[in-house]
Amino acid sequence: MAMNYPVWDVTFGAGLLMAMVAILHVFVSHFAVGGGLFLVITERRARRNNDVALLGWLKAHTRFFVLVTVVFGAISGVGIWFTIGLIAPTATSNLIHAYVWGWAIEWVFFFVEITAALLYYYGWEKLEARLHEWYGWVYFIAAFASMVIINGIITFMLTSGTWTKNHQFWKGFFNPTCFPSLAFRFAVALALAGIYALITASLQKDALLKGRLVRWSVCWIAPSLAVLPALGWWYIHKIPPEVWADVRGPMPTATHFALFAVVLLAVTFTLTLLALVKPGRMPLALSLLVALVALGAMGSFEFVREAIRKPYVIANYLYANSLYSDTTPGDGGFSVDEVNTAGIVHSAKWIANRDLTKKDQAAVGREIFRLECESCHTTDAYRGVKHYLALRQWDRTKIQAMLSVLGLMHNGAMPPFAGTDAESRALAAFLSTLHPVSATATAAASDGQTVFDQNCSMCHRISPGDTLFTKLPKDPNAASKALTDLPSLFPAMPDLKLPDRQRLALVSWVNTQRKARGFGISAKGAN
Amino acid sequence: MNPLNVIPTIDPNPLPAPYWVFKVLLVVTFFLHIVAMNFLLGGGVLALVARWGSRKPDLGNRMFLDLARKLPVLVPATVTLGIAPLLFLQVLYGQFFYTSSIVMAWPWFLVLVMLTIAYYGFYYASFRSGRQIGRAGAVMVLSVLLILLIGFLFSNNLTLSQSPSRWAGKYFADTAGWNLNLTEPTLIPRFLHFFLAAVAVGGLFLVFLAQARWTADNAYARQLLRFGGKAFMYATMAQVVVGIILLASLPRALRMLFMGDNTAASILFVIGVLGAIGAIFLMSDALRKENVRMAALYVPAVLAVVIACMSIMRDILRDAYLKPFFHPAQFAIHTQWSVLPLFLLLFLGGVILWFVMLKRYGLLTGKRAAT
Known part of the structure; x- marks a missing residue:
């Protein structure tokens, strides 16, 4: 978080x-969009067919819709x-x-949306059919429009496009992932319309009506979910490949949740089809399970x-920790470079303990942790x-040593550490109190895999293209010697001093991997 | 710790329109939000008073049910009209508002949880009110108490946002953010000031209901008028006392703004006080004559002026508090001409559409409003 603002210490993680x-x-908000279209289309259908039973259910479903969405x-x-203001x-x-006029436009749509939703809901008893449907359409169009606005700004945060150069509203808004994300989210919204409808459908006693409702809901869910992979492909295609590479292993969170x-999307799809087996007897539990799995899928996305x-x-x-990646006029001295030069204790406004000369460096380190790390990390939650x-x-x-390469770990998932050497010492002093390890224990590991896991795996991966496997000399002695001075191999490497035993174990493990997995070794590296 | 050292620097993005545009939007939307909030809170409080304070239980219950059915709509009205001032507040005063919010982070976060519970409570009371009034009453008590608590937290946060000298002490005493601003001398009078305004405006809400039912059910409507009108008068009379206490609790330099030091503030103050007193007399006259038109038209008209004056005075007071730390000239301005006209157009269209929606529903002509 920021050094500019105080950091909210959330014990279990901001x-x-x-x-x-x-x-x-x-x-819920995606349901609010898709569900709006569901309401008007179902109402039209029911009225056209003079379907009193369907209309009766839809009226009850509208109450559920209002209680959930509005x-x-x-x-x-x-x-x-409230939450982003507190956390970021x-x-x-x-x-x-940058986007207040976008938010203000969104607010206009939201205002219309809420009013239309309430009048649609209260209007079931009072309005003639066409007028009632008109409110439904006003609702849906306003809800969709508000989604368009929010989607533009959310995607701007992921792929800021040329905005970082020109700071123009529309350049950031119509960024590379704007449209694929909109299409993707709209498909999700339509699926959710059906998923929520399954819940109220499953409460129906009349098996005939229930069967029709379940089939109608599945008509919304199945096709929407079926197009998601294609839309997802389009979306992914617009994300810079080096960013998307996170999900292919280097960044555990992204990889696992992808x-x-x-998986959860596939399960949702399968469960939905399962509902069709005996639609007239679909239990509430199944509809809740579908919703729960869908929540999991959406949360993972x-x-x-x-x-x-x-x-x-x-x-x-x-x-993520509120430091600007490049020095910009007006950044208040809160870019990485500026903090590197001036130091955290001189830059930060919200630090109580600024004295780095004292014995108790861990106390300053604790505050540095709060300022630079707590936006994503806790100590033990x-x-x-x-x-x-x-x-x-x-x-x-x-x-x-590792703090110096923070920005390289896990395919660059973390910002670089910003601060002076004394400050990185203080942070290291604090972090070492969390899980005290003696120097001898650090050097204890003697099998190559463990040495790799403990010292290399943050940046290197067991893959044919990884420099550890392509560049490290094959000859054990030469390789071990090369590993004594890591920064000379690649200037960004941390200056780790591994004992001889660990270096040799690592080298032999690397060679075993090369053989076992058939990793090639470039001619240059082999020399 | 020098407060100037902890006040965050604003971000590098310029204001996307001139300062005064946001100022006007902030004050205007705050006015609308506060009126909606007053209907909600005042309506809720008066529903409870009717339920338990009425000497005629049948009549009291009927008023309770009548109000309970209306309250659920007032929550989204208050929230929706609250988003806009929250947005414009962040545009102009983010560096103060975010910081004070973080200093009292957990209570501030819990506002949302409490609001959700209160909202469902209002719906519950409105659904149940036909059958089980007993439980609906208890739930309504909970909802109203939660809304009161939320109001109290807003008073805490907004007073704290204009007192940077207190931030660091509170924050470093508890970085998890379990803080309030209880030592603020204006806190309680300020909260009571808002609370009494809500009761008064809630009284007007009953007067509006009386007017809508005047021909259809005159006997009941007259009771509504009397109850609402009295609530308005008593709350406003009490407001005069609380207003004086609030004024007295302000630091001298700020108090004097309204007593001659700042001409505009002083004129607004005089209009506000005279308007409030005038509204009491008008209402009293309307009640004596049983003139619902007077109570439902002239009193609100006068009161709207009073609330407008108060909203502007509140803004002047905030800027006076922040004077050592905040200068409008600090903002770089770069108007976003590619978006601003679109907003204005959509805003205008939205307002028109909103009225069309109300009109087609019959809410403007009162044709269907009786139900």
Whole structure:
């Protein structure tokens, strides 16, 4: 978070709180869009066929729709504003100043949307058919329009396009992922219209009506889900390949949630088709299960989007910890370069302990952790660093060396550490208190795989193209010698001093991998 | 700690329109939000008073049910009209507002949770009110208490946002954000000021209902008029006292703004006070004559002027509090001509569409409003 703003210390993780609010909101707000179209189309159908039973159900479904969307959807939407203001004030401030007219336009649509929804709901008893449907259409069009606006700004955060150069509203709005994301989200919205309809359908006693309702709901769900892979492909295609590479392994969160999203989407699809087996007898439990799995799929999708956006909160402009990636006029000294020069204790406004000369450096380190890391990490809860340190057995010296390459880890998922050497020492001092490891313990691992996992796996991967496998000399002695001075191999490498035993074990493990997996070795590297 | 050292720097993006545009939008939308909030909170409080405070239980219950059916719509009205001032507040005062919000982060976050519960409570009461009034009453008590608590938290946050000197002490004492602004001398009078305004305007809400039912059910409508009108008068009389306490609790320099130091503020203050007193007399006259038109038209007209004056005074007071730290000239301005006209156009279209929706529903002519 920011050094410019105070950081809200959420014990279980600010990022987790944000995710919970956001996921619950999108699961309802997409229903608010798709469900609007569902209402008007179903009403038209029922009236055309003079279908009293369907109309009766739709009236009850409208109440459910209002109670879910106008109450929870609207309040949780405001909840997102509250939460981002608390957790990412710098990003919020930027988004407000750059896009306030977008938000203001969205507010106009929202205002129309809410009014139309309520009049549609209360109008069931009072309005003649055509007029009632008119309110339904006004509602849907306004809801869709508000989605268009929010989608433009959300996608701007992921793919900021040329905005970072020209700071023009529409350049950022119509960014590369704007349209694919809109199409994708609209398909999700239509599927959710059916998924929520299944819930009220399953409560019907009349088996005949229930069967019709279930089939009608599936007509909304199945085709929408079926086109998602194609729309997803389009979406992914517009994301820069190096960003999308996160989901192929290097970034655990993105990789896992991408898998969850695909699996849960497939499960949702299958369960939906299962509802067709005996539609007249579909139990409430099944409809709730479909909704729950769909919530999981949607949540996973949002997790992937947020994860691959890292290290940024606004792509190529602002890091997740509220530092600007490049020095810009008016950034208040909060770019990485400026903080590197001036130091955190001199730049930050919200730090109580600025004295780095004292013995207790860990106290300053604790504050640096709050300022630079807590936007995504906790000490021992959500993305708890204690857990990572325990896995890797890093002592204080190694932590400090690793801090220098923070920006390279996991395909660049994290912002670089910003601050002076003394400050990185202080942060290392604090982090080493979380999971104390002695230097001898750090050097204890002696099998190559463990040495790799503990020291290399943050940046290197077991893959044929990885420089560890392509560049490291085959000859064990030469390779081991090369590993004594990592920065001379590649200037961005941390200056790790692995003991002889570990270097040799690593080299032999690398050679075993090469043989076992058939990894080639470039001629240049072999020399 | 020098407060100037902790006030965040604004972000590098320029204001996308001149300062005054946002100022006008902020004050105007705040006015609308506060009126809707007053209907909601005042209506809720008066529903409870009718339910438990009425000497004629049947009549009291009927008023309770009548109000309970209306309240669910007032929540989205308040929230929707609240989003706009929240947006424009962030445009101009983000550096203060985000910081004070973070200092009292958990209570501020919980506003949303409480609002959701209160909202469902209002719906519950409106659905149940035909059958089980007992439980609907209890749920309504909970909802109204939650709305009161939310109002109290708003008073805390907005007073804290204009007191940067208190931020660091509170924040570093509890970085998890379990803070309030209870030591603020104006906090309680300010909260009571808003609360009494809500009760008064809630009284007007009953007067509006009386007018809508005047011909269809005159006996009941007259009771509504009397109850609403009295609530308005008593709350406004109490407001005069609380208003004086609020004024007295302000730091001297700020108090004097309304007593001569700032001409505009002083004129608004005089109009506000005279308007409020005038409204009491008007209402009293309307009640004596049982003139619903007077109560439902002239009193609100006067009161609208009073609330407008108060909204502007509130803004002047905020800027006075922030004077050492905030200068409109700090903003770079780069008007987004490619978007602003679109907003204005859509805003105008939205307002027209909104009225068309109400008109086609019959809400403007009162044809269907009786149900």
